[in-house]
Amino acid sequence: MSLSDIPIHALKEEMLTLLGEMAVHTDEPENPGVTRPLYGVSWLSAQAALAARMEEAGLSVRYDNVGNLYGRLAGERDSEAAVLTGSHVDSVRHGGRFDGTYGIAAGIAALGYLRRTHGKPLRPLEVVSFCEEEGSRFPIAYWGSGNATGIYDWRQAGSYKDEDGVSLEEAMQASGFGRADGPDCRLAPLAGFVELHIEQGLVLEHRNRRIGIVESIVGQRRYALSIEGAANHAGTTPMTLRQDALAGAAEIALKLESLASSWGEPLVATVGKIEARPNTPNVIPGYVEMTLDIRHSDEWSLSAFSDLVLSEIQRITDRRRLRLAVTPWLATKPVPMNERLTARVEAACAGLSLSYQRMVSGAGHDAQLMAPLCPTTMIFVPSRAGISHSPDEYTSPEQLAEGAAVLVSVLYDLAYKE
Amino acid sequence: MSLSDIPIHALKEEMLTLLGEMAVHTDEPENPGVTRPLYGVSWLSAQAALAARMEEAGLSVRYDNVGNLYGRLAGERDSEAAVLTGSHVDSVRHGGRFDGTYGIAAGIAALGYLRRTHGKPLRPLEVVSFCEEEGSRFPIAYWGSGNATGIYDWRQAGSYKDEDGVSLEEAMQASGFGRADGPDCRLAPLAGFVELHIEQGLVLEHRNRRIGIVESIVGQRRYALSIEGAANHAGTTPMTLRQDALAGAAEIALKLESLASSWGEPLVATVGKIEARPNTPNVIPGYVEMTLDIRHSDEWSLSAFSDLVLSEIQRITDRRRLRLAVTPWLATKPVPMNERLTARVEAACAGLSLSYQRMVSGAGHDAQLMAPLCPTTMIFVPSRAGISHSPDEYTSPEQLAEGAAVLVSVLYDLAYKE
Structure with a gap:
């Protein structure tokens, strides 16, 4: 026809x-x-x-x-x-x-x-x-x-x-x-x-x-991350003494993006949601919640990429002396x-x-x-x-x-x- | 005594x-x-x-x-x-x-x-x-x-x-x-x-x-940044076609931290506040507001560092095809x-x-x-x-x-x- x-x-x-x-x-x-x-x-x-x-x-x-x-x-x-x-x-x-x-x-x-x-x-x-x-x-x-x-x-x-x-x-x-x-x-x-x-x-x-x-x-993996550092005064805390949860979250978001880009299509990975506390201009954020959304049409790739990302995140938070909790809340094939x-x-x-x-x-x-x-x-x-x-x-x-x-x-x- | x-x-x-x-x-x-x-x-x-x-x-x-x-x-x-x-x-x-x-x-x-x-x-x-x-x-x-x-x-x-x-x-x-x-x-x-x-x-x-x-x-400079990209579906938008305002904000936060660390004490610089929209796990953030707080005891350093940071931010947002608005809202010597x-x-x-x-x-x-x-x-x-x-x-x-x-x-x- x-x-x-x-x-x-x-x-x-x-x-x-x-x-x-x-x-x-x-x-x-x-x-x-x-x-x-x-x-x-x-x-x-x-x-x-x-x-x-x-x-x-x-x-x-x-x-x-x-x-x-x-x-x-x-x-x-x-x-x-x-x-x-x-x-x-x-x-x-x-x-x-x-x-x-x-x-x-x-x-x-x-x-x-x-x-x-x-x-x-x-x-x-x-x-x-x-x-x-x-x-x-x-x-x-x-x-x-x-x-x-x-x-x-x-x-x-x-x-x-x-x-x-x-x-x-x-x-x-x-x-x-x-x-x-x-x-x-x-x-x-x-x-x-x-x-x-x-x-x-x-x-x-x-x-x-x-x-x-x-x-x-695609199959999807979604995670909720909570990152705990120390909320300190933005003026009185030298850069070397900070445990800045938002700086850690920023490094995670950027790492996710670069890993996803180099992994190649059809993989996509997104930080869609972020909440910082106390979320005040002059206080170093002591706590951040953020989400990860990872998708791929191949289950092995989805799983391998997710594992890679989570191990990189652990490495980042360890190096920054931040406490990390990861909650997986969605996994579809x-x-x-x-x-x-x-x-x-x-x-x-x-x-x-x-x-x-x-x-x-x-x-x-x-x-x-x-x-x-x-x-x-x-x-x-x-x-x-x-x-x-x-x-x-x-x-x-x-x-x-x-x-x-x-x-x-x-x-x-x-x-x-x- | x-x-x-x-x-x-x-x-x-x-x-x-x-x-x-x-x-x-x-x-x-x-x-x-x-x-x-x-x-x-x-x-x-x-x-x-x-x-x-x-x-x-x-x-x-x-x-x-x-x-x-x-x-x-x-x-x-x-x-x-x-x-x-x-x-x-x-x-x-x-x-x-x-x-x-x-x-x-x-x-x-x-x-x-x-x-x-x-x-x-x-x-x-x-x-x-x-x-x-x-x-x-x-x-x-x-x-x-x-x-x-x-x-x-x-x-x-x-x-x-x-x-x-x-x-x-x-x-x-x-x-x-x-x-x-x-x-x-x-x-x-x-x-x-x-x-x-x-x-x-x-x-x-x-x-x-x-x-x-x-x-x-210290003298202080504070800025409010607004970063506008495009809010798209986290699943259907390939990494190469994104204008992710939050990824841009993350790169800015990380750049601010690294520039401040290498500039050296007593300079401190902080992203204390961040708000993303629509702030939903499965949508690429199309808009982010964030604050910068920069402090130094020397006016020349404060001014030179702030200028450096703002030019780096412009470079980041340009490369990412994000629209940037910078509002200075506090400047003390x-x-x-x-x-x-x-x-x-x-x-x-x-x-x-x-x-x-x-x-x-x-x-x-x-x-x-x-x-x-x-x-x-x-x-x-x-x-x-x-x-x-x-x-x-x-x-x-x-x-x-x-x-x-x-x-x-x-x-x-x-x-x-x-």
Whole structure:
């Protein structure tokens, strides 16, 4: 299927209209961007709007028991494993209009187009609007795909609370989900899952490629460091007698950066958060807390680099007579995408004459939960300046449409040809 | 006068009793340490207690119009310029019991001892409890010595407000000062000012000296830096495409430290405060604010080093494609002490067989305001572990008594011999 075979203009208009419509479903209409936390008012209305659009596209609609919303196009061989596409409907606070929602809107437009143009597929085709991925209201992420894949169980929602003290269970039930007699969440076996998403990074823009084909989603290690020195007077303490926790933290941050740069891509390492005490201009900081975030698509590299960094940090703090405590608080393994599906995305790009880039996803996505369940791949479109989780998140209409055309092509391949 | 000539035990007991008594004058008796802000309840009771002790020591007592409290021992030639000692009665929040108060308590004990032992001096001898030095309630420091020396004028107190919105003028008048018909604040010409103070640093303890003789009070430069990069996703942004404001700040902090160490003593330079935004573990910090505090006893060195540092910072931020804004917000010149008085303190230490160290004061003191007005010097005693502005501030009774003995010897020299 080539780009000329796909009525890209109609696809684009339908998807853009839906994206524009979705952007008004925000809990903070007075602020720029989208704020759509799980089970909030705007979340409910967003899912309801998507359900209506799914019906308009000729899909049969169902919710599961946590609020994941599915639109189904029945297949000739309707009892066979379905091909699924989609993404998540929730947003971070003051997020953008594309993160997650784009994959759902494009999926609905794609299924509508395929139904109108090619009729019934061989296999059933579904689009999902996962209820939650960001972890921004409750201290748990991937609530949607986690329940769909059996990583989570909606019956264990009680212990997570939001900032107002509302439990995940209470919020879920108030939205009409989490019922004892509710529909099952676990997905039946699938023939494949294809997630279309904005890149949320700079790689495609920087290398001037239209499409990113995800080979792997990185594994992550996160650490909290606490560094204790001695808080002394900034005027009366000679340089030689200091135990400056912030100078130690600075050396650590710089060492992390230089080690990561020389290790090479796709490794990334970041100090995102730092807090010094007493944090007063004329006192040498006696205590610093900082975070490390390390990511790589290869587990051995992730582990070896993390070990190297931690031993260097220990060396720095020992030399500076600082006390170090390291708390590991997140460790996820890299998740490779399915090579057969990835090759199909590549072929679709070639067929559509779209430049592309095989790459790793440095961010987590629902696809990483789906990958153990069925052949899974991800398609990226560029994000302007790499900005995401911000009202400034932007991908041009043409770029959005190109991603949707690739999705159409891949879904056609997977559901109509075999 | 040698140590054996001074009844050090009696001096010590009197001073320690007074110091212990002063420590209960705190606005937060439920918390450790001393919290005695200018014109607060505990400030009033502390000055009243000191006035009572001054009278007991045979001194005639007066307040000036901002609440500086003086105790005077008349001289044979009572119209001649007086010799003044003392320090400040206010404290930082949760400060120690020695900072400031020690110099007043020792001064009262010293004048009482000299009167009892040697009678009337040739010149008048005075001890002062300056109302304020720390700048911890209102955004202005040295309110006491500033009014005494004419740097400040009590009539211009209105514009400074505390955290509760109370103006300095209101607080001053509520305490009975700042009256239109109040007594003058400006000091008459003085023969000398000697301030006894805890070191608030590590030098004496580290070098195992009993007494510090201040040759100079450092000048200070303080700068606020703001560093703007780009806040991007910590997972999706390759190391080569980052504009990490925190990594830039880390390089600046480390460069400041290494330049300061190689420049050599008495230069000190500190990053005391840092704030990163958005300060989230998985986002590359796009913005950092940080402070620089640079001190030296020599104005040329202070200026040359500051220029060097700022040019290095510009080089770092340019190379990293970060935008830099530098706001200078404090610049004070070094203040040399009077060499004749300093030599007298040295002779007093030698006479009392106390080891001593000529040094610079890295902290500001009332003495720096007095120095332009009259021959001025400072005497330091050790601070355990250099800790000050903390309930853990500590100087041993023996060390306190040795400092007081040096003060007695110097005051005797200045007021009884010439």
